[in-house]
Structure formats: C-alpha cells, structure tokens
Amino acid sequence: MTGDRPLLEIDGVLKRFAGDTDPVLDSVSLAVAKGELVALIGPSGCGKSTVLNMLAGLVEPTEGQLRLNDGKARISYIFQRPRLIPWRNVLRNVEFSLEQTRLSASERRRAAAEAIARVNLEGHERKYPHQLSGGMQQRVALARGLAVEPSVLLLDEPFGALDALTRSYMQEELLGIVRGSGTTALLVTHDIDEALLLADRVLVMSSRPGRIKHELRVPFGPERSMDALLHNPEYGRIRSELRHLLRPEVSEALVG
Numbered sequence: 001m002t003g004d005r006p007l008l009e010i011d012g013v014l015k016r017f018a019g020d021t022d023p024v025l026d027s028v029s030l031a032v033a034k035g036e037l038v039a040l041i042g043p044s045g046c047g048k049s050t051v052l053n054m055l056a057g058l059v060e061p062t063e064g065q066l067r068l069n070d071g072k073a074r075i076s077y078i079f080q081r082p083r084l085i086p087w088r089n090v091l092r093n094v095e096f097s098l099e100q101t102r103l104s105a106s107e108r109r110r111a112a113a114e115a116i117a118r119v120n121l122e123g124h125e126r127k128y129p130h131q132l133s134g135g136m137q138q139r140v141a142l143a144r145g146l147a148v149e150p151s152v153l154l155l156d157e158p159f160g161a162l163d164a165l166t167r168s169y170m171q172e173e174l175l176g177i178v179r180g181s182g183t184t185a186l187l188v189t190h191d192i193d194e195a196l197l198l199a200d201r202v203l204v205m206s207s208r209p210g211r212i213k214h215e216l217r218v219p220f221g222p223e224r225s226m227d228a229l230l231h232n233p234e235y236g237r238i239r240s241e242l243r244h245l246l247r248p249e250v251s252e253a254l255v256g
C-alpha cells in the first residue's frame with residue numbers, strides 16, 4: 001500500500017552530465033499525488049526534459065532520489081513528435097506498447113481498440129501513419145501511451161509540433177481524456193495557456209541550474225475550457241504573474 005504518500009516523488013535531485021562542470025539541475029524536489037496533473041514550465045534548456053528522462057529511467061540522477069510509489073510503476077512517455085512505426089497501421093502501432101506485457105494477442109487487440117476509441121480514432125485503425133494528419137498521429141501516440149494503463153503519463157511538449165488550431169483542440173481533448181481516466185501526469189511545456197488549461201499545479205523552473213523557483217496551485221476546477229478561462233479575470237491575473245516569472249533574466253551589463 002502506498003497510503004497517503006504521493007505517487008511520484010523527486011527528492012533533492014542534482015544532475016551533472018559527464019564532462020560538464022555546472023549541473024543542469026540542482027536541488028529539484030517535487031511530489032505529484034495520484035490523479036494529479038502537474039505542469040513543469042521554464043525557459044529553454046532549464047532541464048525540464050531531463051526531469052522526465054530521469055523519471056523514465058533513461059538518465060541517472062547525480063545526487064538525490066526519484067520514487068514511484070506504485071507497485072505497477074508503469075510509465076508512458078509522450079514526446080513532441082509522435083514517433084510512430086511507419087510500416088504498422090494505427091491498431092498495430094498501439095498494440096506495440098502492449099507487446100512487452102503479459103496480455104494475450106486477443107487481450108492486446110481489445111486494449112488497443114479501447115485506447116483508440118478513447119482518443120476518438122475509431123474507424124482509422126487500418127490506416128498507416130502517412131495517411132493521418134499531425135494531430136491524428138499525435139492522438140495515436142497518446143493511445144499507445146494510454147493503452148498500457150500507465151501509473152504516470154509523462155508528456156514532453158506533446159503539442160509543440162502542431163499548428164495553433166490543432167494544438168488548442170488537442171489540449172482540450174487531452175484534458176478530457178486524462179481527467180476521464182484519472183491518470184497522473186507530468187506535463188512539460190513552454191506554453192503558459194496550456195499549463196493553465198490542463199494542470200492542477202504549475203511548477204516554474206529557473207534557468208541553469210534548473211531549480212523549482214515557484215509553485216502555483218491553479219484555482220480553476222477540473223472542467224475547464226479555454227473559452228471559459230478567457231472570460232475569467234483571475235485567469236488574466238495569473239497569466240501575467242507567470243509571464244513575469246518566466247521573463248528572461250536580463251543581465252546587469254545589458255541593463256547598463
């Protein structure tokens with residue numbers, strides 16, 4: 001049993017890559033509760049993806065600890081590009097993530113079909129990636145990630161490569177899917193609006209070394225839409241606060 005412990009914990013992590021003198025991340029601690037959606041926002045190069053890579057076990061911390069307090073401990077990682085297998089159709093791409101599980105072939109097929117339905121791609125199962133739009137390809141990637149019923153979904157700028165209209169549609173869609181499934185998620189983004197639309201909490205990182213310099217609990221309920229937020233005066237206030245926190249740190253010499 002995990003009791004009241006957060007599902008995911010990062011404790012005092014410092015990361016220095018081989019050959020570097022300065023660490024990329026320093027004293028990073030955070031906790032994510034089960035079912036919570038937390039956004040990590042910060043300037044380019046502050047180490048956001050490195051945090052996700054460490055959680056996915058792709059990179060080792062130099063100091064500190066990362067814990068996933070769940071016996072199942074399955075992590076799905078969604079990247080900016082869908083990374084689909086070009087010679088497999090939609091169904092077979094989604095089944096791919098299930099091939100490392102103990103499910104039988106028929107159970108895999110059923111789980112893949114369910115995940116495809118969750119991302120509204122029913123009817124497209126036999127299509128190949130090149131026959132799909134960028135937004136649809138990213139939905140396949142999401143279905144592939146969700147099919148394994150992950151304990152944690154890691155999202156690294158999942159809409160960064162999409163055009164603005166598709167991105168805004170997909171953000172609301174993701175909100176419904178993630179909320180509907182009760183999935184715990186950590187979202188890396190540059191986009192303040194995306195963070196405020198999707199997250200329960202926003203963690204603002206500083207530039208190198210990356211540290212968490214501010215935490216904001218998003219005061220809007222789980223049922224959100226960008227239209228409703230845009231009419232909410234509180235939204236404008238929080239948005240400017242975040243913009244201010246994310247302003248590049250101008251050096252004294254330049255100010256002059």
Ligand SMILES: Nc1ncnc2c1ncn2[C@@H]1O[C@H](COP(=O)(O)OP(=O)(O)OP(=O)(O)O)[C@@H](O)[C@H]1O
Binds near residue numbers: 017024043044047050
């Ligand atoms: N495997 C690695 N080996 C060496 N250096 C790395 C490695 N991975 C990341 N870095 C360095 O760590 C720093 C942080 O990179 P990271 O991709 O985590 O930042 P980020 O905040 O996600 O950036 P962006 O928002 O631009 O994607 C960068 O300077 C990068 O060059």
